[in-house]
Amino acid sequence: MSNTGQVNTPRSKTTAGAAGLDALRGAPSGAVLGFDFDGTLAPIVPDPASARAHPGAAPALARLAPQVGALVIITGRPAALAVEYGGLEGIDGLVVLGQYGLERWEGGELVTPEPPPGVAEARAKVPEILKASGAPPEVYVEDKGQALAVHTRRCAEPQVALDRLRGLLDALAERTGLAVEPGRYVLELRPPGMDKGKALNDFLRSRASSPSAVLFAGDDLGDLAAYDAIDALREKGVPGVKVCSGSTEVTALADRADVVVDGPAGVVAFLESLLTSL
Numbered sequence: 001m002s003n004t005g006q007v008n009t010p011r012s013k014t015t016a017g018a019a020g021l022d023a024l025r026g027a028p029s030g031a032v033l034g035f036d037f038d039g040t041l042a043p044i045v046p047d048p049a050s051a052r053a054h055p056g057a058a059p060a061l062a063r064l065a066p067q068v069g070a071l072v073i074i075t076g077r078p079a080a081l082a083v084e085y086g087g088l089e090g091i092d093g094l095v096v097l098g099q100y101g102l103e104r105w106e107g108g109e110l111v112t113p114e115p116p117p118g119v120a121e122a123r124a125k126v127p128e129i130l131k132a133s134g135a136p137p138e139v140y141v142e143d144k145g146q147a148l149a150v151h152t153r154r155c156a157e158p159q160v161a162l163d164r165l166r167g168l169l170d171a172l173a174e175r176t177g178l179a180v181e182p183g184r185y186v187l188e189l190r191p192p193g194m195d196k197g198k199a200l201n202d203f204l205r206s207r208a209s210s211p212s213a214v215l216f217a218g219d220d221l222g223d224l225a226a227y228d229a230i231d232a233l234r235e236k237g238v239p240g241v242k243v244c245s246g247s248t249e250v251t252a253l254a255d256r257a258d259v260v261v262d263g264p265a266g267v268v269a270f271l272e273s274l275l276t277s278l
């Protein structure tokens, strides 16, 4: 039993999830497995630049790669950073969709669009907004090129700091044509029009054949769009599995997941368990 009271086994608490797992195990070579990075493959840490994948994550993915149809990481991170922090280079066939799907990395090749002009405008304005609002000095702005992530995790009262910034960043997003993506003690200003559900669907459409099953594992609010995509696929008859990397910080995913495990260590245990059943 884990410290969130969940058992790390590849069992589903829902009938649809159990059907999804059965379909995945029955035809793994046609299955598509998607993963978020921070909080799912990598434990959450105070400094975004210090995040690294759980030591068991890349080895488990490398063992899964030749047995399944496709492995795809869909992350808010720049794709190349997720590859570096995850130790994911060299995993056969792995695709990493970064910045919520705006970027694509595969086999060392990165495709990334030009950021819209609103990002540069927001980059110039955010420091002024933080100063004028009296935000604590621990507020940290992560510049991701395509987006700016305003982090409050290191503040004494991170939720209070986040709540105080929300309206100001919403207004800035509106002025600059960007969207606000809320996450774990973070508000991201990023280009609109893409999310993890659209990224997952685009990835599925880019493949030659329809998947035997689709699994997605996530931990944060930005991953709910991928859950929506799995729900929609199920309605069309494609088996799906929603895995939640559980935490006390975000509960919205656990409520909708088929399988809830205890953070990145639980995700790795889940993958290892899945490997034994393929």
Ligand SMILES: O=P(O)(O)OC[C@H]1O[C@H](O[C@H]2O[C@H](CO)[C@@H](O)[C@H](O)[C@H]2O)[C@H](O)[C@@H](O)[C@@H]1O
Binding pocket: 036, 037, 038, 039, 043, 044, 045, 046, 047, 048, 049, 051, 074, 075, 076, 077, 142, 144, 149, 151, 153, 183, 184, 185, 186, 188, 220, 222
């Ligand atoms: O889609 P993801 O892979 O989950 O990325 C979402 C954001 O994750 C990162 O922030 C989160 O992880 C940090 C490191 O553990 C943590 O300090 C922070 O509080 C979390 O919000 C990342 O820094 C962002 O750029 C990602 O978009």
